[in-house]
Amino acid sequence: MDYLHYTALDFALDEHFQKWILCPDEETDSFWDTWQLQHPEKRNELEEARQTIHALQFKTDLLLEEQRHRMLQNILSSIQKKELILPIVKEEKKLTWYTNWKHIAAGLLIGTFAVSSISYWYLNQQVSYATKYGEIRRITLPDQTKVTLNAHSTLHFERNWQSDKPREVWLEGEAFFEVTKKTPHDPAARFQVHTDDLTVEVMGTKFNVNQHEHQTAVSLNEGKIQLKLETAKPSKDILMVPGEMVKFSETNQKIEKITIQAENQSSWTKNFWVLTNTSLAEIAKRIETTYGYEVSITNEQLLSESITGVLPTRNIKNLLDVLSTTYNVKIQITNNRITISK
Structure with a gap:
């Protein structure tokens, strides 16, 4: 071809x-x-x-939403063009102008009510995106902000973003954001990402958010962001600049701020992991989170061994092949379990 x-x-x-x-x-x-x-x-x-x-990979209920949306647009278009479809009446049943008017008025009333009801229902719906294990999905938000959603993650937001309020999304899992910039005086200039642990607030920037098991890590590629740690005791705001990562654990209330190569944290968006002194135990955890396998390492000495390099992540087989060669280990997959041994 x-x-x-x-x-x-x-x-x-x-x-x-x-x-x-x-x-x-x-x-x-x-x-x-x-x-x-x-x-x-x-x-x-x-x-x-x-x-x-x-x-186009919407669930059935979302397809129904889109069908309803198209129906709403058709109704609105018909009313705007004054193209009312009246009931068909047999010739022998002639209606007076008064009866005709009652039908027209009833049609207008029903049409207006339908439009209002459908409009309210549609605009107040939440939009949700979820990825399966091993899947990466790219999403465009209503303001043209680009989001890359990592495997086994969920993103949701209100369909109708108000022009006088901040833009808000809620994240479970990991995502990389490229936020559309707005003028500083615009009420909607603020963009907020909420996780269980904190809120990331920005005005236009590129950053990665990883939220798993009551811990959130935020790395900043470009621009400035402010973290609002509502669950910290006491609550705390942290300003970040490019090249920084902040980790916060709600469980032990630990806050860690370090300098990093931010591009490495979001390398998963390009189907590979850039690793720097990363232990096999941490890699195993990433595999579990990303692909849904249970990983068992039979040799305790292997747990602390580290690797610096690049792992391909487009599919689990390629990743394990490279891992096996790099560590000189045997890797076996049985059902949903991966066993790593010498």
Whole structure:
């Protein structure tokens, strides 16, 4: 297949490309990873096609929402154009102008009530996105902020963002944010990410939030953010600048602020992990969180061994192959369990 002249829409409609995005395997990974490297000029089309495919992966209830939304738009359009559809009346039952008017008035009243009800229902719904183990999803928020949602994570927000209030989202898991900037005096300039432990408040920046097991880690790539640690005792605000990471544990109330290579913390968005003196025990924990496997390390000495380098994360097999070679260990997968041994 000659993909060189494909548009984003062509890629989105291509079954082989769809399979790679939705149900990747060794064959599709090998083909498309190689093809991307050979044709970097098609990167934008591929990314647009990827987002298009993910955008169509709504659950049934969300599809019904979209159907209702289209119905609402049709009703509004009809009223704006004054195109009322009146009931069909047989010729032998001639209606007076008064009776006709009553039907028209009733139709207008019902139509107006329907529009109001559907509008209120639709605009006050929450939008939720959830990823499965091993899945990364890219989302565009109502203000065009870009969010990359990591595996086994959930993001939700109100559909109707008010122009006079901060933009707010709630996160469970991990996500990377590229926030759309607004003018400082705009009431909606503030962008807030809420986790169980804290609130990240920004005005336009790039940052990573990782929230798991009552601990949240925030790393800043660009701009400035302020952390509001509501669950800290006493509550505390922390200002961050690029290249910093703040970890907060609600369980032990420990706050840690360190200098890092922020790009390494968000490297998962590009399907690899950049590791710096990372222990095998920590890698095992990441595998459990990202892929949903239970990881067992039979040799205690292996737990503290560390690695510095890059691990591919597009699929679990490639990751384990590299890990096995790097550590010179045996790795066995049985059902949902991974066993690492010498």
